[in-house]
Amino acid sequence: MRILHTSDWHVGRTFHGRDLLVEQESVLSGLADLVSTEKVDVVVISGDLYDRAVPSADAVALCARVLMWIRAAGARIVITPGNHDSAARIGVFGEFAAAGGLYLRTQISLLDKPVELEDEHGPVAVYGIPFLEPEPARHALGVADKGHAPVLGEAMRRIRADLASREARSVVLAHAFVTGGAPSESERTIAVGGVQDVSMQVFAGVDYVALGHLHGPQTLAENLRYSGSPLAYSFSEARHRKSVWLVELDEGGLVGVERRDLPVPRQLAVVSGTLADVLEDPAHKPLEDHFLSVVLTDQVRPMDALRQLQKRFEHAVHVEWRPEQGPQHDMTYAERVRGRTDEEVACCFVSDTRGSEPTVAEMALLREAFASVAREQEQ
Known part of the structure; x- marks a missing residue:
C-alpha cells in the first residue's frame, strides 16, 4: 500500500494580509498528479485542513475541489482535525462521506476505531487521533493527569489495545508537538501550563505515524515524521524545502519512505539595508517577484516605507525598522539614563522611538509638562 502523508494545509490562510488561495490551489492541485504518477492508494491529512474553525466559503470550495481531484x-x-480546525464542522456527514472514499476521523470516542483498508497483503488499520485539547480530552478519556502527554498516551493505549485484536499493519495520524521537532514562527502554540510536547515513545508499536502541526518537514524516526505545510506561512520558513512523504507498506509493515518535493508558487526572501539602498541596488532584481520582508537600517524611520518598496517589489509585505545603533546599544536602561535630567531622558525617548530629535516646540511642551508635575508635587 502506498500512502501520501500530508498535513497543515491551512486553506484560507493569509500571508501578512495577502490572500493565498491562488497559491494554495496551485500547490494542492498537484497532489492529484502525484496520486496518479506514484499510484498512491491513500492520502492522509494530519490536521489543520483549514486555517480557522469557521473557514470562508472560498476556502471550503477550494478544499472540496482539491479533495475531489485526489479522489x-x-x-x-x-482526515483528522488539528488545533486550527473545528472537529464538529469537518466531521459533519462523515458517515456519508466514507461511502465515497473520504474518511473523517474527528471524534475522540472513536479514535481507536480505525479506517479498515485492504491491499494484496491484507488489512491496514488507519487510526486518526483528532487534536486533543488537554482539558476536555482528559475528561472524555478518563485521564487524571493534565497536559498533552497523558491524553495522547491514553489515546495510543486504546489504539494499541484495538490493534492487538487484529492482524493488520497500522498507520496513526496525530496532530501534536513531539519532542525533537523543530518549530517555526507560523504554528499556533498548543502549550497548556507551559507543557506542549510529548515523547516519541508515546507512539511506539505502530508501523507508521503521520504527524501534523509543525510546518517544516522532518524525520524524528524512520516511522515517525512530520510532512510539514505545503506552503511557507512565515518568513522563518524561507529555507524550508516543502514536500510530502510517500510511504510504502508491504506484507511485513513499513518498507520505505521517500520524499516528494512540492512546487513553490512564490518564493520568500529577507533583505536589509537603508531604504535607498534596497530600492536602488540592482542585485535585488531577482527578488522583485518574491514575497519580501525588509529590515530597514536607516537612522531615521522612513515615512510610508512599505508603499515605497512596493513600487519596485510588488510583493513586499513586511517592513521592520532596525536602525544601526551606537555604542550605547548594549547598555542597560539604568546605565543609559544615569545622571540625566528628566528633560534629557524625555528627549532621548522621543529620539529613540521616532528616530529624530524633538523640535523646539516639542521641547517647550515637555518643559511645560515637567513644570506642571513639579508644581503639583509641591502642593
Whole structure:
C-alpha cells in the first residue's frame, strides 16, 4: 500500500494580509498528479485542513475541489482535525462521506476505531487521533493527569489495545508537538501550563505515524515524521524545502519512505539595508517577484516605507525598522539614563522611538509638562 502523508494545509490562510488561495490551489492541485504518477492508494491529512474553525466559503470550495481531484485520481482520503480546525464542522456527514472514499476521523470516542483498508497483503488499520485539547480530552478519556502527554498516551493505549485484536499493519495520524521537532514562527502554540510536547515513545508499536502541526518537514524516526505545510506561512520558513512523504507498506509493515518535493508558487526572501539602498541596488532584481520582508537600517524611520518598496517589489509585505545603533546599544536602561535630567531622558525617548530629535516646540511642551508635575508635587 502506498500512502501520501500530508498535513497543515491551512486553506484560507493569509500571508501578512495577502490572500493565498491562488497559491494554495496551485500547490494542492498537484497532489492529484502525484496520486496518479506514484499510484498512491491513500492520502492522509494530519490536521489543520483549514486555517480557522469557521473557514470562508472560498476556502471550503477550494478544499472540496482539491479533495475531489485526489479522489478522482484514485486515492482514498483520511482526515483528522488539528488545533486550527473545528472537529464538529469537518466531521459533519462523515458517515456519508466514507461511502465515497473520504474518511473523517474527528471524534475522540472513536479514535481507536480505525479506517479498515485492504491491499494484496491484507488489512491496514488507519487510526486518526483528532487534536486533543488537554482539558476536555482528559475528561472524555478518563485521564487524571493534565497536559498533552497523558491524553495522547491514553489515546495510543486504546489504539494499541484495538490493534492487538487484529492482524493488520497500522498507520496513526496525530496532530501534536513531539519532542525533537523543530518549530517555526507560523504554528499556533498548543502549550497548556507551559507543557506542549510529548515523547516519541508515546507512539511506539505502530508501523507508521503521520504527524501534523509543525510546518517544516522532518524525520524524528524512520516511522515517525512530520510532512510539514505545503506552503511557507512565515518568513522563518524561507529555507524550508516543502514536500510530502510517500510511504510504502508491504506484507511485513513499513518498507520505505521517500520524499516528494512540492512546487513553490512564490518564493520568500529577507533583505536589509537603508531604504535607498534596497530600492536602488540592482542585485535585488531577482527578488522583485518574491514575497519580501525588509529590515530597514536607516537612522531615521522612513515615512510610508512599505508603499515605497512596493513600487519596485510588488510583493513586499513586511517592513521592520532596525536602525544601526551606537555604542550605547548594549547598555542597560539604568546605565543609559544615569545622571540625566528628566528633560534629557524625555528627549532621548522621543529620539529613540521616532528616530529624530524633538523640535523646539516639542521641547517647550515637555518643559511645560515637567513644570506642571513639579508644581503639583509641591502642593
